[in-house]
Amino acid sequence: MPSYHDSQLNSQKPEITKLLEQHQESRRRIESLGLVRLTPGLKWLMWGLRFYVVGMVILVVINVMATLH
Secondary structure (H helix, E strand, C coil): CCCHHHHHHHHHHHHHHHHHHHHHHHHHHHHHHCCCCCCHHHHHHHHHHHHHHHHHHHHHHHHHHHHHC
């Protein structure tokens, strides 16, 4: 015996199928682009940001430990 949810899902099936097709097409286009090589300046920036984040995490942990004691 079909439930209310089954009939609701069947009534929305064309819309869902259309959205899934659009999503799959977008994904195919994105995957066809491939990866872009990073310039040396951008690599330096990324590493600098990584060190900054790690440093800030260490400072926060130290401050939390100092506050708790």
